[in-house]
Amino acid sequence: MRNMPTEPAPRVLEDFEGAWGITRHITHADGTTAEFTGTAQWTHDPGGLIYREIGKLQMAQGPAFQAERQYLWRPGLNVYFDDGRFFHKAPERGGDATHWCDPDTYHVTYDFSRWPDFTATWKVSGPKKSYTMRSQYKRC
Template sequence: MIDLRDLEGRWRLDRVIADARAGVTGRLEGAANWHRDAHGLIQEEAGTLHYGDGLPMQATRRYLWRAAGDAIEVFFDDGRPFHTLPPPGVEAVHQCPPDLYRVSYTFDLPQSFTQVWQVTGPRKDMVLSSRFTRL
């Protein structure tokens, strides 16, 4: 199992978004930074999103990562629960009715890790594959 200290620092972020419902592929290129706060880590992402034929746009995300016993819990920046980091080979689930988000992680620390989200439901059908490489 990883420790929050394993994530601390700056990472290059490369994300591919395969949106089957819209028939569009997108990509995000940028950076992610995990830095300490009083309760764990704050993850901040920033990059340029290219989505289909649209003009590039700036995109940002912010999450809170917290140690919870032997687990790591991830929260939205407003404190709402997002998901618990799953053990290797297992998916975590986040329900956002009516859609379902499933995520798996593959860690090759200290240099890189991947995160793959599968989003299904009546409104969405996409796969978001992110690779984080330590800077």
């Protein structure tokens, strides 16, 4: 009898709370790359969790510089921009989600199969942007 791969356990909002190390590799359609290394912190707030990442971004040319971003994570793994606009829903067992930002499409695949380590791979396509961004998260 063969061992069947096990499906990842469903994730809930509370699973993400805390500090994570993050590394991100970005590859643009023209072949240029960028690397981000830093921390991601999910902290409690009245509506769910606030996600904040901060680190150093190294573009193909030039010196590294500090970069940061923030999102709101809400029950059901619904993700919002920090101004409250809906962004996407992260599938609880991992998988795909899409966000259209006129005129470009953002497609993400979450992989929770190695929890608590996980990845989020974005493929962005459209007339203004074209890149793949793979973020790896490791619990601190």
